[in-house]
Amino acid sequence: MSLPSPELAIDKVGFSVAHYATDGHVLRTVIAHGFRQAFGPAWIVVVVAAAVGAVLQIARGRTPVHRMLGWAAVAAAVAWAITPTTAAGFDGHPLQVYVTANLRYLVPALGLGLALLPLGLRSLTAGARTALTAALAALLAVELPGASAFWRSWLPGHAGVSLAAAAVVLAVAASWIGHRAGRYAAAVLVVPLVVVTLAGGWPLQRRYLEGRYTGNEWDLGPAFRWARTVHGARIGTAGFFQQYPLAGLDLSNTVQYVGVARPHGGFGELTTCSAWRRAVADGRYQYVVTAPNRPPDPVPPQTAWTRADPGAREIVRGAKVSVFRIEQRPDPASCG
Structure with a gap:
């Protein structure tokens, strides 16, 4: 059944690890590297041990519950492999950061397999x-x-x-x-x-929690460090989607991406200075944070539109990230 819906970017980049099952280059250079980053230098031993633990219970588990747990570990691993975005990126070019981050969905399977391993080795001397x-x-x-x-x-x-x-x-x-x-x-x-x-x-x-979000993750570190000292503020963002660190240490900040609603539940970027300033004013934001989604991307136009606003003051400026304090209601008519 097909229902009206907006075009989703994930349809173009939401590939799974299983999609690359026969691509040796991606498996060696991206998938294997992700395992090493996530599970350490002995990741192969960890994965093999978990697999052995699950298979032993499936083959010779002492009770139906043990056999069921073995199958559950295998099912969880298969679910990770076929889940969209576990190897997100354009076809043939999965992004390492997403491959590594999404390995967290494999952890339940590995943990269960490792827990089952000793049960299958009870007959050892x-x-x-x-x-x-x-x-x-x-x-x-x-x-x-x-x-x-x-x-x-x-x-x-x-x-x-x-x-x-x-x-x-x-x-x-x-x-x-x-x-x-x-x-x-x-x-x-x-x-x-x-x-x-x-x-x-x-x-x-x-x-x-002392050092949480103090690193320079994707050049957003200056904004994340600033947000640690802000409480109860309304913060608008544009250009990037890593919003959670801006909520502050006590999660009291309201953080929203400033964009435009589209038909069928869609949401998109504001494409003009006047529309941007009007949205910032209507949202009653006290601060605005702008940055590109990835370091190689250009600075979003919202940065220049806000920097040129006489009612906004730039209080944090990094390589490509800016934090503005909105001191006066933005005026759409003042756009050049």
């Missing part, structure tokens, strides 16, 4: 389970700190080896104690580990 535990601990040590300042403070290659070795030692010790001395001795080792984790995690979560 104690020695094999110890070796597997050590391997998984080493993988965790290598993967988790990949982007942290702690990781970067080490000499190249030293951090991964050192943390992996420490994880192996701890995992082997925990497995040996649990096997030899029973559950109570294992608890003696686990309880201090939990206490240390909570003690270290508490101050980290307290400081989690």
